Amino acid sequence: MNAPQPEIAADTVVACRDVTKDFRQGNNVVRALRGVDLDIYAGQLTLLVGPSGCGKTTLLTVMVGMLRATTGTVEVLGEELSGMSQRRGADFRRRNIGFVFQQYNLLPSLTAAENAAVPLIVAGTARRTAVARGRKLLEEMGLGERSHAFPNELSGGQQQRVAIARGLVHEPRLIVCDEPTSALDAASGHMIMELLRNVALQSDRAVVVVTHDPRVFEFGDRIATMEDGKILRIEEQNVNLPEKS
Numbered sequence: 001m002n003a004p005q006p007e008i009a010a011d012t013v014v015a016c017r018d019v020t021k022d023f024r025q026g027n028n029v030v031r032a033l034r035g036v037d038l039d040i041y042a043g044q045l046t047l048l049v050g051p052s053g054c055g056k057t058t059l060l061t062v063m064v065g066m067l068r069a070t071t072g073t074v075e076v077l078g079e080e081l082s083g084m085s086q087r088r089g090a091d092f093r094r095r096n097i098g099f100v101f102q103q104y105n106l107l108p109s110l111t112a113a114e115n116a117a118v119p120l121i122v123a124g125t126a127r128r129t130a131v132a133r134g135r136k137l138l139e140e141m142g143l144g145e146r147s148h149a150f151p152n153e154l155s156g157g158q159q160q161r162v163a164i165a166r167g168l169v170h171e172p173r174l175i176v177c178d179e180p181t182s183a184l185d186a187a188s189g190h191m192i193m194e195l196l197r198n199v200a201l202q203s204d205r206a207v208v209v210v211t212h213d214p215r216v217f218e219f220g221d222r223i224a225t226m227e228d229g230k231i232l233r234i235e236e237q238n239v240n241l242p243e244k245s
Helices: 056-063 086-096 112-122 127-140 156-168 186-200 214-219
Strands: 012-025 028-041 045-049 071-076 097-100 174-178 206-210 222-227 230-236
Touching (some): 028 230, 045 214, 086 097, 097 156
Antiparallel strands (some): 222 230
């Protein structure tokens, strides 16, 4: 008989229940995730931490539906990802999820404002309107004077701020970040995490950051530590925590 699963609270943006993920390597099967239970709450910044190869990035990728769990369920904003077609899943991510990557992935031929506007342009927003929104967001991030610069004219910290603006421009409910500070110096990394923390303070939005950088642990409301594909423990450390009934 299966054990009862934890209830899903109203402020839960992501709910993972008994999630496993297998990868086939030749004749062998490697289990990257081993029965993960994890909730991500609105109004919080959650850190996924642990050694290289422990399953952090795999969990993040399953969490947003880019990989499907082998077993278990993943709900995002009340939607069960495994029941979505590939097309519907892509549309769901485009509308509801923002992505921030370690390598920035900015298009070199576009200005900072144009790079920030890409999700809106892809979604069909008129280019001028989208770029204006991207420029406004960069101004809010202190990059207004650099909105016409190309990526190779920006520092690493500035490029990462443009990448965050791109992840926020379509106002997603969930923002996921894979090692956003690992290529940055301490001061730039601190600034990026302060920015992500401020984003997470919005009551209808959740931020998840995969990191192995202990310098940023202080910014997390919750720290989920992983090892060998499992959640070892979850620590709550900041005051920005929802009340549980």
